[in-house]
Amino acid sequence: MSGIDSNIGGFLSETTEIEQRITDTKSNITRIQEFQGQILNSTSTSTSNSAARERENIIANTRNLLIECKDRVKKIQYENARVPSSDPNFGIRQQRYEYLRTKLSNVLEEYRQVESDFMKQTKDRMARQYKVVNPNATQQEIDDYVSNSDSEPIFQHAILKTNEAKNALEEVQKRHEDIKNIENTIAELAALFQELHLQVEAQDQTIINIEQNAETIAEKTEQTTQELGKATLLAKAARKKKWICLVIFILIIIIIVIVIITQLPQIRGDNSQSNNTNKTVTPALSNSPSSPSLT
Structure with missing residues (x-):
């Protein structure tokens, strides 16, 4: 003081x-x-x-x-x-x-x-x-x-x-x-x-009040500074968490894309084989003898 x-x-x-x-x-x-x-x-x-x-x-x-x-x-x-x-x-x-x-x-x-x-x-x-x-x-x-x-x-x-x-x-x-x-x-x-x-003279009391107010303001300013410091740290932590979440999200997207890319040829191969099977079955059906008609 x-x-x-x-x-x-x-x-x-x-x-x-x-x-x-x-x-x-x-x-x-x-x-x-x-x-x-x-x-x-x-x-x-x-x-x-x-x-x-x-x-x-x-x-x-x-x-x-x-x-x-x-x-x-x-x-x-x-x-x-x-x-x-x-x-x-x-x-x-x-x-x-x-x-x-x-x-x-x-x-x-x-x-x-x-x-x-x-x-x-x-x-x-x-x-x-x-x-x-x-x-x-x-x-x-x-x-x-x-x-x-x-x-x-x-x-x-x-x-x-x-x-x-x-x-x-x-x-x-x-x-x-x-x-x-x-x-x-x-x-x-x-x-x-x-x-x-x-008692302390009125003039001195005025000075005392000013000094006490100044000290109170200083204390509040210090508290505010501390709170701002805490808020800054929290904001930094929040931004860090956001970046971490964003990186995780991007990694997930990349993994999904990689999975899709790696699985796409197999899916296409399966689809092609299925189409060939369908084509083989259709001619066979067309070449089978017709059922005798009733007279």
């Missing part, structure tokens, strides 16, 4: 590689979660910053892995859509595709949950810090600031009175940046999840 690796061994090798990449992604998510714990629980700024850098590096790598896995799973979906259901490998191709899509979907959901939890924990920490430096803040003010980084100038003005407050402001600013990045990551994960579960 054009454009599709008909070797099931190659297909299974590809799906095994994809599965390993998904497993690598899952391991990355575990490491991301560990670094997030260090960021939230560390009392050392240097330790927290180091963990944040490591986390960003792993996030970048994980993003690339997820996009790669999604593209490769979608490629299998696209290829499977062009494989006729009569193909002997159709069942295993579909099973492997569904398995990989489910596995990748679960990893995406796990990652989304990890990021959502980290965002909630980050907001909780920001709220506690805000309340420490501004004990009189209402819950609405805290919620507004945590949700909206535009409130920074007000918060900054309130807490710049001490070095501790300055450090708190710097920490809160970092956390605001973290929240933005987390929100972007969650949005990316949602887009990947949605794309992963989309």
